[in-house]
Amino acid sequence: MEESECILEARGLHKSFGRPPAREHVLRGLDLRVARGEFLAVMGPSGCGKSTLLHVLGLMAAPDEGQVWIGGREVSGLGEADRARVRRERIGFIFQRFNLISVLSGYDNIRLSLRIRGAGDGDEAVAALLESLGVAAAARRKPAQMSIGQQQRVAVARALAGTPELLLADEPTGSLDSANQQGLLEMLRWANTAKQQTILMITHAAHVAAEADRIVTMRDGRIVGQDA
């Protein structure tokens, strides 16, 4: 892979939690490169450090050692405000439990995201996005009044709004039935192909990972294998 194609790179990441003697070493010198426009799945058993990796790559946690590079720039050493700016400008998150803000309607969840990203309300774009995801009507309601599938679609729409170049998805199908799982994967594939968004998806389900361009496998805080 050429250097210029790399949008996300992890070099020698270490991350531990807790204090000795109960200190847990979750990431153990992890290296990873993700090419621009790639759809990458990260698989591995529970507790292998997948979610921690996503948090570190998404700049929500700082590594103890090692570096994270996004778009050719080392970002893991940035201060809190600058890391927030990188998240705002370049990264969209999709979580397993959707994480919509319960007091806002689906529409307002997306509008809030756009405002934080400094992209204004983008009413027409939001409506078009929700329309294309088939939840234009449901998104007028609050999350508690939507079905699980609708919530997940709105959560995806929120992550896609503003078209961040990097989508980080943490077990995005974990709470969905098989029909909704397939719908979600189609949405991710659409974002990847139609919007040229790079996707890094954490999953422990092989059939979900199979939708990606490349699968890397984690064990004990390291990448132990990959399938193209």
Place this chain on the structure above:
Amino acid sequence: MIPLPLANILHHKVRSGLSALGVAIAVAMLVTLAGLSRGSLQEVADRWEVVDADLIVRPAQVGENLVTARQGLMGPREVERVTELADGGVRVFDSVVPVYVHRWRIAGQEHNVVGVAPGHLGRLLSGGKLQAGRVFDPRNAFADWLEGRLSAPADDDEVIDITPEELGERGGLEMVVDSRLARAAALAVGSKVRTAGHTFTVVGIAREGAMVRAFVPLATAQWLGGDPHRVTFLFASLGRGVDEPAAIRAVEGTRRLSAVPLGRFRAILMDQFGIMFVYVDAANTITLIVAFLFVLVTLYTAVIQRTREIAILRSMGATRRFVLAQVTCESLILTACGAAGGIALSFPAAALIEAARPFLTVAISAGWIVTGVCVAVIGGVAASVYPAWCAIRVDVCEAINLE
């Protein structure tokens, strides 16, 4: 789009409503009690300032306690001396109005009742005229009759006895009340008022704003006080070309008397009752602190309940400043609603107090309304500091996975 702080408030209507109500009660209490304590005193000061005079002359030993004290009285010689005071051949005072002050219970409350000569009554009234009826003892007949009785030759051990009936028949038991007392006690011209062991007849109604709420003939006040010919103090008007300091020096030159400008009465009153403001302000402060602690607890609870949502905001790229602004904004909305409610509440509260206690004045001033709003804003920001601090310290990775 509905702003997030407002959405949070509307989502928790009861909790938010109770917080705002707490602030509303505190602000209403601040505005109303400040208006009550200061308003009643200001109203007394306003009434005294209508008196057509420049100085109050009283016995030196009275000090500045002009409203309620009767520690000393002035005899006829002192009154005459003040009247005839001269400075460089110029009369110091153009005129003096002797008054005799009683504290009598009328319509369930003690009032200052001033005895004044019928001819001087107009100088103690707002606008100088009565609103209805007439002046008491208009021809001074009672005063002359009483003077005659008092000056008639008598044996050394003879006790001058004047019955209430005689006082009444001679016009000594006539009274002028102001319209506020008339309204509160349902008095009109011709009504009877039982006070100080006698039954007075209301003969005139003065416009609200007269120096005191009830006036009687000076001779009656002196007789019932057991001090014929003596007075409590004098209202004195400066002679042409005489300035206040010179007049005060002239009065104080008598050694037994002192004088204070009528314009200083308000300050004296505020000094005299200033301790009351300390109590009222302390009570208000405590109430406000409790109210804002309530807001703090509400916000703190909200932040604790919303750690995952705060983490979501952070994951979307929201800065700590943005999160801090959301919490502060929520607090300010709550306290602003509370302040607005409190100010709105203070008007019916004032009306209620004045209905229950007709002689109290609750002056809701723009100054105290502004103070209430400022206190609410400052309190709102202060109450949000700790919850906001907690909010920005949320561990995003931990909170994002909270159930």
